[in-house]
Amino acid sequence: MTIGRPENTSEPEEGVVLTAEQAKSRRARNIAIGVAVALFVALFYFVTIVKLGGNVVPRTG
Amino acid sequence: MSDASFIIDDASAPRAPVAAPGDYFALLKPRVMSLVVFTALAGILLAPVAPHPFIAFASLLAIAVGAGASGALNMWYDADIDGLMTRTRGRPIPAGRLGREEALAFGLFLSIMAVFTLGLVANWLAAALLAFTIFFYVVVYTMWLKRSTPMNIVIGGAAGALPPVVGFAAATGAVDLSSLVLFGIIFMWTPPHFWALALVKREEYGAAGIPMLPNVHGETRTRLEILAYSIALAPIGVAPYLLGFASPVYGVVSLLLGVALIACAVWVYRRRDGEPARRAAMRLFFFSIVYLSLLFMVLVIERLLALSSWLA
Numbered sequence: 001m002t003i004g005r006p007e008n009t010s011e012p013e014e015g016v017v018l019t020a021e022q023a024k025s026r027r028a029r030n031i032a033i034g035v036a037v038a039l040f041v042a043l044f045y046f047v048t049i050v051k052l053g054g055n056v057v058p059r060t061g
Numbered sequence: 062m063s064d065a066s067f068i069i070d071d072a073s074a075p076r077a078p079v080a081a082p083g084d085y086f087a088l089l090k091p092r093v094m095s096l097v098v099f100t101a102l103a104g105i106l107l108a109p110v111a112p113h114p115f116i117a118f119a120s121l122l123a124i125a126v127g128a129g130a131s132g133a134l135n136m137w138y139d140a141d142i143d144g145l146m147t148r149t150r151g152r153p154i155p156a157g158r159l160g161r162e163e164a165l166a167f168g169l170f171l172s173i174m175a176v177f178t179l180g181l182v183a184n185w186l187a188a189a190l191l192a193f194t195i196f197f198y199v200v201v202y203t204m205w206l207k208r209s210t211p212m213n214i215v216i217g218g219a220a221g222a223l224p225p226v227v228g229f230a231a232a233t234g235a236v237d238l239s240s241l242v243l244f245g246i247i248f249m250w251t252p253p254h255f256w257a258l259a260l261v262k263r264e265e266y267g268a269a270g271i272p273m274l275p276n277v278h279g280e281t282r283t284r285l286e287i288l289a290y291s292i293a294l295a296p297i298g299v300a301p302y303l304l305g306f307a308s309p310v311y312g313v314v315s316l317l318l319g320v321a322l323i324a325c326a327v328w329v330y331r332r333r334d335g336e337p338a339r340r341a342a343m344r345l346f347f348f349s350i351v352y353l354s355l356l357f358m359v360l361v362i363e364r365l366l367a368l369s370s371w372l373a
Contacts, residue, residue: 021079022079025079025080025081028081028082029080029081029082029085031082032082032085043119043122043178044181046115046119047115047116047119047181047182050113050115050116051116
């Protein structure tokens with residue numbers, strides 16, 4: 001891993017430059033977090049539906 | 062300053078994590094978590110009125126995540142001694158795949174999420190019990206008892222025994238005798254289970270500075286205590302039938318398993334040297350897993366059957 005501007009490059013890169021392995025693991029973690037958040041939202045959606053249950057009466061008129 | 066001076070080599074650069082999602086999952090101690098799910102399910106199914114299946118599922122998920130979070134916090138605190146024992150050397154932190162700070166943040170975040178989710182999905186008594194379970198496992202057991210007393214797993218075992226109580230509370234909003242009996246079974250099961258392992262891994266625990274019973278009071282005392290706890294556990298294992306919340310089938314199974322467990326403990330008590338002693342201890346260790354799994358399996362199956370016949 002290098003920090004700052006690598007030598008001999010025309011486009012200077014700032015900040016932390018990840019290795020291929022680190023970039024791959026970061027992508028895998030990001031996907032896992034995305035899936036977990038989606039499942040969490042779905043969990044609360046269905047819990048809300050179940051808890052409301054028959055208390056939600058369709059409004060007429 | 063030349064461009065070259067901006068190049069910092071690997072050794073001095075801030076470390077970017079290489080942990081895969083699987084490493085974070087390993088922090089949750091999946092095998093312990095599966096046992097927690099199973100015992101908490103038994104607690105939920107003991108409820109006189111079954112909760113909605115999805116609420117039961119969401120409650121179980123929150124309890125499982127809470128248990129996993131306490132496992133992550135345990136690995137954060139114990140990273141130093143985990144690296145000294147072969148059994149725990151491959152865990153993500155001592156293996157260098159994940160930093161302690163990440164494990165701490167992960168464990169704290171999941172603990173808070175699990176407790177609040179259980180509170181919102183089920184009720185706040187269950188959430189408070191889950192929070193107490195995490196606190197007891199991390200602070201009382203991991204930080205205090207584990208490195209200071211050979212009674213560490215006796216008292217600390219309460220944390221592992223609480224999931225059925227949490228499950229019952231999630232389903233009913235209360236705690237009653239039946240859930241406390243399940244607590245008692247796991248509580249009395251924990252010492253013979255871990256002391257059997259400690260007999261075999263005595264040197265490793267000693268090298269790591271963990272005062273397990275064989276290291277502090279010797280193997281003879283440990284074998285005697287294993288036998289005493291097994292004899293005490295067997296009748297508690299039958300108690301669900303005696304108290305009327307399990308069937309005669311459970312009664313017979315728990316009686317037979319209890320006798321077999323005591324036989325294994327007697328074997329450990331009598332075989333004290335060399336390979337036969339090691340084999341006897343490992344036999345008890347593995348049979349104790351079978352014992353607890355089968356007891357709760359029978360309890361869960363007969364509750365599910367009763368539930369399905371009630372629904373039909």
